[in-house]
Amino acid sequence: MVDIYPEIERPTLVVDRERTKRNIAAMAGKxxxxxxxxxxxxKTHQSAVIGEWFREVGVESITVxxxxxxxxxxxxxWGDITIAFPVNIRQIKAINTLSKQIxxxxxxxxxxxxxxxxxxxxxxxxxxxxxxxGYCRTGIPWDDKEALLAVAGAVMRAxxxxxxxxxxxxxxxxxxxxxxRVVEAFEESIERLIRARTSLGGPYQxxxxxxxxxxxxxxxxxxxGVDEVRPGNFVFYDLAQLSFGSCSEKQxxxxxxxxxxxxxxxxxxxxxHGGAVHLSLDRLTTDGGKTxxxxxxxxxxxxxxxxxxxxxxxxxxxxxxxxxxxxxLFETVDIGDLLMVIPVHxxxxxxxxxxxxxxxxxxxxxxxxSV
Amino acid sequence: MVDIYPEIERPTLVVDRERTKRNIAAMAGKxxxxxxxxxxxxKTHQSAVIGEWFREVGVESITVxxxxxxxxxxxxxWGDITIAFPVNIRQIKAINTLSKQIxxxxxxxxxxxxxxxxxxxxxxxxxxxxxxxGYCRTGIPWDDKEALLAVAGAVMRAxxxxxxxxxxxxxxxxxxxxxxRVVEAFEESIERLIRARTSLGGPYQxxxxxxxxxxxxxxxxxxxGVDEVRPGNFVFYDLAQLSFGSCSEKQxxxxxxxxxxxxxxxxxxxxxHGGAVHLSLDRLTTDGGKTxxxxxxxxxxxxxxxxxxxxxxxxxxxxxxxxxxxxxLFETVDIGDLLMVIPVHxxxxxxxxxxxxxxxxxxxxxxxxSV
Numbered sequence: 001m002v003d004i005y006p007e008i009e010r011p012t013l014v015v016d017r018e019r020t021k022r023n024i025a026a027m028a029g030k031x032x033x034x035x036x037x038x039x040x041x042x043k044t045h046q047s048a049v050i051g052e053w054f055r056e057v058g059v060e061s062i063t064v065x066x067x068x069x070x071x072x073x074x075x076x077x078w079g080d081i082t083i084a085f086p087v088n089i090r091q092i093k094a095i096n097t098l099s100k101q102i103x104x105x106x107x108x109x110x111x112x113x114x115x116x117x118x119x120x121x122x123x124x125x126x127x128x129x130x131x132x133x134g135y136c137r138t139g140i141p142w143d144d145k146e147a148l149l150a151v152a153g154a155v156m157r158a159x160x161x162x163x164x165x166x167x168x169x170x171x172x173x174x175x176x177x178x179x180x181r182v183v184e185a186f187e188e189s190i191e192r193l194i195r196a197r198t199s200l201g202g203p204y205q206x207x208x209x210x211x212x213x214x215x216x217x218x219x220x221x222x223x224x225g226v227d228e229v230r231p232g233n234f235v236f237y238d239l240a241q242l243s244f245g246s247c248s249e250k251q252x253x254x255x256x257x258x259x260x261x262x263x264x265x266x267x268x269x270x271x272x273h274g275g276a277v278h279l280s281l282d283r284l285t286t287d288g289g290k291t292x293x294x295x296x297x298x299x300x301x302x303x304x305x306x307x308x309x310x311x312x313x314x315x316x317x318x319x320x321x322x323x324x325x326x327x328x329l330f331e332t333v334d335i336g337d338l339l340m341v342i343p344v345h346x347x348x349x350x351x352x353x354x355x356x357x358x359x360x361x362x363x364x365x366x367x368x369x370s371v
Numbered sequence: 372m373v374d375i376y377p378e379i380e381r382p383t384l385v386v387d388r389e390r391t392k393r394n395i396a397a398m399a400g401k402x403x404x405x406x407x408x409x410x411x412x413x414k415t416h417q418s419a420v421i422g423e424w425f426r427e428v429g430v431e432s433i434t435v436x437x438x439x440x441x442x443x444x445x446x447x448x449w450g451d452i453t454i455a456f457p458v459n460i461r462q463i464k465a466i467n468t469l470s471k472q473i474x475x476x477x478x479x480x481x482x483x484x485x486x487x488x489x490x491x492x493x494x495x496x497x498x499x500x501x502x503x504x505g506y507c508r509t510g511i512p513w514d515d516k517e518a519l520l521a522v523a524g525a526v527m528r529a530x531x532x533x534x535x536x537x538x539x540x541x542x543x544x545x546x547x548x549x550x551x552r553v554v555e556a557f558e559e560s561i562e563r564l565i566r567a568r569t570s571l572g573g574p575y576q577x578x579x580x581x582x583x584x585x586x587x588x589x590x591x592x593x594x595x596g597v598d599e600v601r602p603g604n605f606v607f608y609d610l611a612q613l614s615f616g617s618c619s620e621k622q623x624x625x626x627x628x629x630x631x632x633x634x635x636x637x638x639x640x641x642x643x644h645g646g647a648v649h650l651s652l653d654r655l656t657t658d659g660g661k662t663x664x665x666x667x668x669x670x671x672x673x674x675x676x677x678x679x680x681x682x683x684x685x686x687x688x689x690x691x692x693x694x695x696x697x698x699x700l701f702e703t704v705d706i707g708d709l710l711m712v713i714p715v716h717x718x719x720x721x722x723x724x725x726x727x728x729x730x731x732x733x734x735x736x737x738x739x740x741s742v
Contacts, residue, residue, distance in 0.1 A: 008461065009465075010437070010438075010439065010462060043689060043690075066644075066690055067381075085644070086632035086642060087632065088380075088632050089706070090379065091380045091381060093380075094380075109633050110706060112705065113633070116707055137642070137686075137688065137693060138633050138642050141637075171688070259459045259461045259462075261456070261458065261484075262457040262481060263481070264509075271509050276653070277719065277722045280651065280652055281652040281653055281654075315508075317508065317542070318414060318719065318722070319436045319437055319456055320456070322508060335460065335484055335487065336461060336487060347689055348647055348652075351648050351689070352723070
């Protein structure tokens with residue numbers, strides 16, 4: 001094992017390649033054994049290099065969250081991409097460029113969006129109806145047959161639009177509160193998606209069904225009834241997923257290495273270089289009512305130790321983090337050392353950091369944020 | 372007035388140059404009329420171009436929050452920089468490069484950090500003692516005479532370290548709750564900084580005093596007793612500052628233009644392209660207990676309208692924002708239109724966006740986040 005830590009000067013997102021590849025293989029295997037298409041969401045890692053780790057297990061279809069991300073992955077050889085975001089018709093120029101090059105799928109949830117596409121689209125795109133199965137963020141309500149029929153009909157009448165299926169993101173699994181309730185919410189979401197298709201009547205029974213969300217895809221025993229799964233976060237997992245029971249601690253495959261810059265013995269706090277611009281302000285509330293911005297471990301030869309049970313990132317400023325430390329941690333750490341912060345939300349930390357460092361010292365770049 | 376809005380395709384941070392320059396001139400004027408040095412914090416805008424707007428009013432000394440930011444601004448012609456962050460000894464190589472080129476100041480708050488600098492520093496740097504005047508994030512407690520003397524003495528004994536003064540950031544003004552209490556906290560902080568210097572005794576009475584924080588610097592009638600002020604956020608202000616009373620709505624000079632991608636009449640919600648990766652997850656809690664991730668306005672010929680009083684960004688996903696809209700807004704806006712989101716925290720939104728678009732269509736770049 002190479003020791004990367006002596007050379008780290010500033011907050012650095014460390015990725016454990018082996019854990020990440022195991023996470024990918026496990027979810028790909030689960031999809032295969034359930035006979036569904038695996039279309040992983042690449043918004044979590046946003047990296048062409050990590051994308052290759054998916055190709056190694058046979059992945060050919062992916063999900064992204066923006067037109068720009070689709071453009072990046074298309075340029076890196078991905079030929080079948082779903083943009084899982086209500087189509088932004090202001091980006092029609094880039095959508096036209098993409099739809100000429102690759103098999104592109106977009107999401108619609110209104111007749112207005114379909115009309116926009118119909119007016120401006122130059123090439124065929126696949127279209128999924130975005131269905132709201134209980135999350136109440138986006139999508140046509142699963143039980144609003146009239147709206148479903150109106151949008152589906154508009155798609156059918158538009159020349160370049162090929163209606164593919166119904167798609168939902170059961171994001172409310174993130175608030176389910178227990179592993180059991182995650183599975184209930186996920187299965188209820190599938191049930192509702194099936195009922196939405198049934199309600200559309202005869203001509204629509206061949207439509208495919210697609211579901212997302214890492215908690216559900218990780219915890220559900222199987223994927224009966226759907227044709228495609230689109231989890232994303234499972235590639236790295238994080239503290240939030242651990243709290244839902246979606247993963248074990250040993251599956252979390254990214255941590256932010258943060259230089260220690262100050263210690264405050266009177267309140268057992270360690271100040272780290274690592275703040276809101278590195279980790280994001282995503283937070284967890286523990287059963288005891290504490291607000292937590294990250295878990296805390298130490299670097300070790302294999303990557304990083306288990307987290308300290310009674311230590312956590314208590315607050316974040318722009319560049320600073322304040323770690324509330326138990327004695328065993330506080331006494332061990334000196335100014336100039338590194339702490340490893342386990343992010344609450346790995347997608348946002350990765351997006352902020354812009355690159356990864358593997359345990360064998362490969363620097364892995366992500367798509368550029370500035371366009 | 373150029374109409375920049377038809378060309379905006381994706382979330383875009385729009386800056387009103389005139390408002391920004393007025394904000395800069397007002398704070399610079401207040402510093403001059405109070406006879407203190409104005410050393411603005413550039414972590415908010417992180418841009419060489421906007422830095423030039425400060426030079427136009429005579430600013431020569433600046434504050435930054437990281438060694439990397441100091442390197443960027445030194446490369447853009449700034450010769451007097453304070454890194455207002457407990458010195459990160461792991462970046463000693465870059466600190467040595469900088470201290471050779473420019474007049475560099477760092478912050479220390481422990482004998483350990485001083486020892487690290489003394490061991491590795493090649494050129495002289497100015498040193499401020501970071502003093503905690505009540506915020507309880509970093510710094511030596513203002514009333515801990517023993518610790519102050521120990522660190523000051525260590526600095527005095529180290530060859531390349533030139534002790535400059537005592538520096539505090541009264542960040543607790545952000546939680547003061549009213550304009551009156553902001554001023555009380557700011558003035559108490561100055562009083563404590565003065566008492567800390569007094570407690571150090573004879574040889575230290577020539578040390579300078581430096582204070583930061585936009586709420587205090589905006590609201591305090593003057594800066595009696597200090598030698599330097601370091602506010603940063605005032606350059607743009609934001610929804611949080613408006614809530615403290617630090618600024619008027621017409622002083623807020625950035626807004627995120629966000630394409631509308633869906634509307635949900637049953638719950639009067641507008642879905643925008645604009646999420647946690649654009650705005651950050653910083654939030655405000657209103658008096659009524661609502662959690663707010665941004666204010667909402669419409670683009671207009673002069674920039675953007677006043678905010679809608681009863682509409683706000685209710686939640687953020689990675690790329691989506693959900694706007695809870697009053698009827699007047701909901702009925703006005705169509706899919707494909709733009710909404711203007713007033714960020715809760717302009718520093719974090721700017722950091723995420725990486726560039727600005729002025730109302731006269733200049734694209735202004737920021738320092739690159741990837742190093």
